[in-house]
Amino acid sequence: NRAGGCYWFNPTMGSASEKAKQRYRVFGWLMATAVCNRTTLGIHLPRILFHIMIQGPQGFKPTMQLVEELDPELARSIANTRKLPESEFKAMLEMEGTPGISRE
16 A cells, blocks of 8 residues: 555455465465564554454454554545535435445
């Protein structure tokens, strides 16, 4: 992520090639080895990643502070969307083809 200055994982990993998946496994092994050996790696990972690992993906509830640290531009977009009047928000959802979503 260029805006947040951290590394993040590709959300389309499920459709990646076997070579790309192997690279992710090696990276995971490297990270686990570093943690087990209490070794510092020169890789900046966002705090949100550690919250997800501790709470689990199902129990994780992101805060705006964590989103801001990961992606400041996304945080600004969310804040601007929250400021929209309800009628404009609903119109935007209909235009994007997702009318059943709420702000909550």
